[in-house]
Amino acid sequence: MAYRKRRKLRLKKGAYVVIVLLILLVVGIVKGIEYKKQKDYEATYEYKLITKGYSLEDAKFLDSKYDNAKKDKLLELESTDNIIDLINQKYFLFRNLDTYLEYIKDNDSEKLSEVVAICNVHANNKWYTYDLDTDISKKELMIVNKFYTMDKSYEPANMKSISLSYSYGSEGDNQLIDYAYDKFMEMAEEATEAGFHLMVTSSYRNYEDQEEIYNYRKTSYGERKADQTAARPGHSEHQSGLVIDMTSKEEAYADEFSVSETYKWLKENAYRYGFIERYPEGKTYLTGYSAESWHWRYVGVKAATTIHEENITFDEYYEYYVLGDN
Ligand SMILES: [Zn+2]
Structure with missing residues (x-):
């Protein structure tokens, strides 16, 4: 009787030990899993971005929006100030x-x-402080401005002359690249039907022509004034063959033209033919030019429509829509 009792007691003791060990094992496993989970989370960009100072919501947003290289870049920055807003x-x-x-x-x-x-548009730099090459393979979307330069030797192919019914000067004086010419003619004819007779005063100019114009203004008015109104050679859109300076039969002078009904018609309709006002009022800080109501650039209907609808300059359009974020 006494022997059986002792055996029962010993059994009981053994079971307790096993149970305690099992509990310890389970707790150990759970803790281990938690630890591993935490370590894994600490290796994520979400965690690193939060540690950097972003809210959970912003960290999730950045994590899903960008690839690892861009997220590494964000982590290297001094602070998180303005990043999300930018x-x-x-x-x-x-x-x-x-x-x-x-x-x-x-x-x-x-x-x-x-x-x-x-x-x-690089306007955080002073105008003409560095030179980027104009990419002429972009065709009607090529950019020429105070940072992008055309090669001195660039001459557009397939030019067509605007007839004297729509241009001043002599026959052959005013030329445009054929596809821009076709759209200009369409526009000029529709404008005429609407009661506005467009007249081209200047269009394609080669490097030497531009050099002459610029140097004349520089000698007459000084470099600062010259830069406000004329492009330096190599920086003139006129060399692209995609540009027309226009007025109308009714308003021969530029200052009249900027307040004319013809100009108003162009502002509302030119984009439908792929033309944009290249240097609009109020955008000098982006284009580097005072407003030029007469200077219209062919960029194609798609680009012109976006520029018209979003009220941006071609410089902004080019960087964002043509070059993009590469
Ligand atoms: Zn012009």
Whole structure:
């Protein structure tokens, strides 16, 4: 009797030990899993971005929006200030992020939409301070401005002469690349039907022509004034063969033209033929030119429609829509 009792007790003791060990094992496994989970989470960009100072929501947004290289870049930045607001700007380009942040340092009261616009078109630099090559393979979307230069020898192929019914000067004086010419003729004819007689005063100019114009203005008015009204050679869109300076039969002078009904008609309709007002009022800080109501550029109907609808300059369009974020 006494022996059986002792055996029962010993059994009981053994069972307790096993149970305790099992509990310890389970707790150990659970803790281990938790630890592994935590370590795995700490390796994620979401966690790293939160540690950097982003909210959970912003970290999730950045994590799903960008590839690892871009997320690494965000983690390397000094701070998170302005980043989310910048990214939410319509024309934000990741490739310009450093430039935006640098620009904000010196211009902290500037609206972020303006920071993006200015830096996208390189206007955070002084005009003509560096040269980028105009990519002529972009055809009607090629850009020529105070940072993009055309090769001295570039001459457009397949030019057509605008007849004297729609241009001043002598026969053959005013030429456009054929596809721009066709759309100009369509536009001029429809304008005539609407009661506005368009007249081209200048169109294609080669490098030497532009050199002459620019140097004349520089000698007469000084470099600053010359730069406001004429392009330096190699920087003139007129060399592309995609540009017309226009007035109308009714308003022969530029100052009349800018307040004319013809100009109003062009502003409302030219985009349907692929033409845009290249240097609009109020955009000098982006284009580098005072408003030129007479200077119209062919960019094709698709680009012209976007530019018209979004009220942006071609410079902004080119950087965002043509080059994009590569
Ligand atoms: Zn012009």
